Amino acid sequence: MDFRLTDDQRALQAGMRSLIAAHHPRERLRALADSPSPAGPRAPDPVLWRALGEAGFFSLRLAEKDGGAGLGTPEAVLLFEEAGRALLPGPLVATHLAAGLVTGAADGDCAVTALDGPGAAEHLASADAVLLLDGPVVRLLHTGAGAAPRALRARPVRCVDPTTPLHLVRQLPRAQDSGPPALPVDAARMRREAALLTAAQQLGSAFRTLELAVSHARHRTQFGRPVGGFQAVQHVCAEMLVRAELARVAVYAASLAVEPGEPAEIAAAKLLADSAAVRNARDCLQVHGGLGFTWESDVHLHLKRAWLRSRQWQPPADSEELLANTLLGDASHIRERGPANDATDVLDAENVTA
Numbered sequence: 001m002d003f004r005l006t007d008d009q010r011a012l013q014a015g016m017r018s019l020i021a022a023h024h025p026r027e028r029l030r031a032l033a034d035s036p037s038p039a040g041p042r043a044p045d046p047v048l049w050r051a052l053g054e055a056g057f058f059s060l061r062l063a064e065k066d067g068g069a070g071l072g073t074p075e076a077v078l079l080f081e082e083a084g085r086a087l088l089p090g091p092l093v094a095t096h097l098a099a100g101l102v103t104g105a106a107d108g109d110c111a112v113t114a115l116d117g118p119g120a121a122e123h124l125a126s127a128d129a130v131l132l133l134d135g136p137v138v139r140l141l142h143t144g145a146g147a148a149p150r151a152l153r154a155r156p157v158r159c160v161d162p163t164t165p166l167h168l169v170r171q172l173p174r175a176q177d178s179g180p181p182a183l184p185v186d187a188a189r190m191r192r193e194a195a196l197l198t199a200a201q202q203l204g205s206a207f208r209t210l211e212l213a214v215s216h217a218r219h220r221t222q223f224g225r226p227v228g229g230f231q232a233v234q235h236v237c238a239e240m241l242v243r244a245e246l247a248r249v250a251v252y253a254a255s256l257a258v259e260p261g262e263p264a265e266i267a268a269a270k271l272l273a274d275s276a277a278v279r280n281a282r283d284c285l286q287v288h289g290g291l292g293f294t295w296e297s298d299v300h301l302h303l304k305r306a307w308l309r310s311r312q313w314q315p316p317a318d319s320e321e322l323l324a325n326t327l328l329g330d331a332s333h334i335r336e337r338g339p340a341n342d343a344t345d346v347l348d349a350e351n352v353t354a
Helices: 007-023 026-034 046-054 073-085 092-098 187-219 231-257 263-293 299-310 316-327 342-351
Strands: 112-115 119-122 129-132 137-142 155-157 166-169 182-186
Touching: 007 046, 007 073, 073 092, 073 187, 073 231, 092 112, 092 129, 092 187, 112 119, 137 187, 182 187, 187 231, 187 263, 187 299, 231 263, 263 299, 263 316
Parallel strands: 112 129
Antiparallel strands: 119 166, 129 137, 137 182, 155 166
């Protein structure tokens, strides 16, 4: 069996990279990071959001009869990898999962965020709807832009990532209290898909910081030679490459297994991708030296986004526990990221805020 990308998949990935470069260049990312609004980072750019919708980013996995491209999870992973590489802002994962469930989500006409329990919700103030994945089925909370924080009694918190606004939700509406209507969708499966797509974003960020480190090592000179000529720097860059490639293999393999929904494979992919994104960003800072710690460098944006993504959709501790019990042959009592442990999840949310 040939696991290499097909020509169509490579073309799809290249097309998405070109679209992101045209609608979300580095200058726009820096403007978003440097000039946040008084209430926090702005809502997703509607022009960018509609461009993604028109390109099929959100409707990629919808059937053709429903207006989608009819492609699968492996292709979605490739697009989300490109999104992570460019630090594309917005609730991309939730809006992608909401295509076909929320009117306008597939076309990029609305933004949708999601929660799998009490904790931090991204872009809640600009969301037109919220997917609640804290039970066996998905519940849909229609709010309208700006109304979700009031509906969920959420308070804004400052995030370490200056491009991602967060609200802290301490309690979700209960289903038995005439809460949001339930949809005939398996919430556990959707949580697994969210974890995998988030891992793909982490993968893209890990490779981007590798590129930044190698480029700097080639062009920065010290003692009359490029710093990339020093063995210590070469070892750091080599370790970054190994981490990123291991994560790539795990994420791509999990994308093939997500149809039956193998929890352990997705947990391993998320764990490796989180580690690659965070550790590669840290090593990239090290390669850049003092320059890497300046605000003008983009490296800190990758590190902060990696920290945030690692706490979303199956954090490392959850993945490690699931994998450990799977290896021990007794994973039946280990739940996936479902109904939340309120105290623990709220503390986790506060750990990604400044």
